[in-house]
Amino acid sequence: MSRPTRIVAALAAVALIYPAASWYSGTRIQQVLDERYADIQSHPALKVSERVYERGFFSSTEKLKVDIAMTVTAEDGSLQMGEPLRMSVLNRIQHGPLPRLGTLAAATLDSELDVEGEAGAKLRETLGDKPALQAQTVVRFDGSGHSRMTTPALELELAADTERALRVAFSAFQADIDFGPGMRQYTMKLGIDRFSMEDPSLRIVMSELALDADQRRLFDDEAWLYVGKQRATIASLHAEGKDDGEMAGIDLQLERLSYEVDASAEGDYVDVIAMLGTEVLRVGGSDYGPAHYDFSIKHLHGRTLMELYRSLIEVSSDPAQLALQAEDPAAMFAPLAEPALTLLAHDPEFSIDRISFTSPHGTASLSAHVNLKGIEPDELNNPMMLLAKINAAAEASLPQGLVVALIGAQAQSPQEAAVVAAQLQQQLDMLEAQGFIVRKGGQLGSRAALSKGQLTINGQPLDLFGLGGR
Known part of the structure; x- marks a missing residue:
């Protein structure tokens, strides 16, 4: 077989094989997109409300609409469900294995996103014919890839x-x-x-x-x-x-x-x-x-964290729950109680x-720590048992000059400021004598700790119930 004949044969083989490879690439990118939209549908506040996929040998077109649940504030200040925010996406898909003859990939996507409804109309007043967001994406055969998203300048x-x-x-x-x-x-x-x-x-x-x-x-x-x-x-x-x-x-x-x-x-x-x-x-x-x-x-x-998150989203997206919350704001916490209690049972630390x-008077600082060990749900309603399980500590330091300046700023005259400063000094002297604060180098400091039901202030035990016996 002569060389020209071999070249012609090779080109003919490519011509026969490439459409099949392109069809396979089109199948693969559609599978990747199916997985993405399944993830979207798994979110309680998101919904794929419409999807039209026009499949071709070498390219495809997809039109998608995604609804986002939205709440609005009524005139009485309560939250109500409003119209969902609807986004429309247009994907122009070039199939691999050599989309646009520029890269080896399952596909490339040119995407445009627009917002519908009143919000979309407002956007179009500013953007004209420009989409709210554009993206160029390369998707490899394993589903990985790269996407570059751009938006125009916007004033809304x-x-x-x-x-x-x-x-x-x-x-x-x-x-x-x-x-x-x-x-x-x-x-x-x-x-x-x-x-x-x-x-x-x-x-x-x-x-x-x-x-x-x-x-x-x-x-x-x-x-x-x-x-x-x-x-x-x-x-x-x-x-x-x-x-x-x-x-x-x-x-x-x-x-x-x-x-x-x-x-x-x-x-x-x-x-x-x-x-x-x-x-x-x-x-x-x-x-x-x-x-x-x-x-x-x-x-x-x-797992429990995600359950709590989903419960919170579902409560915020349920018209019946929102109506109930308008009458009783505490009602929203009822559906969250079970996952929240389960989360506490896993010994979290805050x-x-x-x-x-x-x-100008110095540095102010605060640190605190709370550790919940072995909390059972029924103990949350029993203060005595709860205190025995909580381990907590806190430490604070404030410049005395800052405290004086902040309190003195409320005075209406220099004379009143002098009286306020004298009263503050007396109160600080009393707190220091009782061991609640420590003064050193112009700083007011205090350390508190709660362990096994025992509260200490600056290392000294404090009677939680008497608050007078030390």
Whole structure:
């Protein structure tokens, strides 16, 4: 066989095989999408209300509508179910194995997302013919892939000329997502240069918002519980009350703000450590930065945590439950009681690892820890048995000058301020003499601990019921 003949034969073989390979690729990408939508349907507040899939040999088109349950605030302040927020998605799918002859993959998707209803009409006033979100996605044969999402700049005004008027604006932004098979793990990077939100009484402006995430599913059969790390940073945030609004006088400035969450898992249990910090915390003309708020929740039973989450979503999405809550706000807790009690039975630990800020008078700090060991559901209604099971500790330190300044700021005159300062000094002397506080280096400190039903303050036992015997 001559070389030209071999080339022609090879091309003919490819021509015969490629349609079959493309058909298989089309089957594979449809399976991947079926799995994604099954995950969506498993969420109590989400529903795939319509799906039309037009299958071809080399390409397909999919039209999808997803409804998100929404609550609205009635005139009496109660929550009611509103019309669902409906999003429509158009996917233009190019089948592999060489979609667009540019990559080896099961498929590529060009996606456009739009919002329907009143919210969608408002968006179109700003965006015109542009979709609210666009995405270009490459899906490999194992279901993993990469997606790049982009949005145009947006300015949206809701409920104009009412007390609930709200104007939201943000610059165009981009998000890159790498995902594993079945979305069992993913990484994400997102950045927004500027975001603002304004109502009749307050304006908030943020700049340089960035979000990074590296997550994996704790359970393969549970689509909505991920563990891993997330980090968000904001270069600056300014909240300012309007002169003619109910929040007049508010002037809050934060700079170099960060929020980190690390959720780790051991077996079926989850530990969550969160850290919120800002280098600058300026209130009015005073700077209280750097400031930190770090907390952790440990030994949470993952399956029960998801049961509690689903119960909360279902309660918030059930018109009958919302109507009941309007008459009795405590009614919403009844469906949550069983999973909440079960969660407590798994010995969770709650900690405020650090609350701190810096003032002109010194640094203020607080830490606390609560550990619940072997709590039984019937013990929650028995204070004596509950006290015997709780192990807790707290420690606080405040600059005395800050306490004096805050209390003195309420005085109407210098003479009144002097009287208030003298009274405060007497109270501090009495608390120190009784052992409730310790004064050292201009700081007011106190440590409390509760273990096996015994409360101590600064190491000294305190009668919980007499509060006088020491």
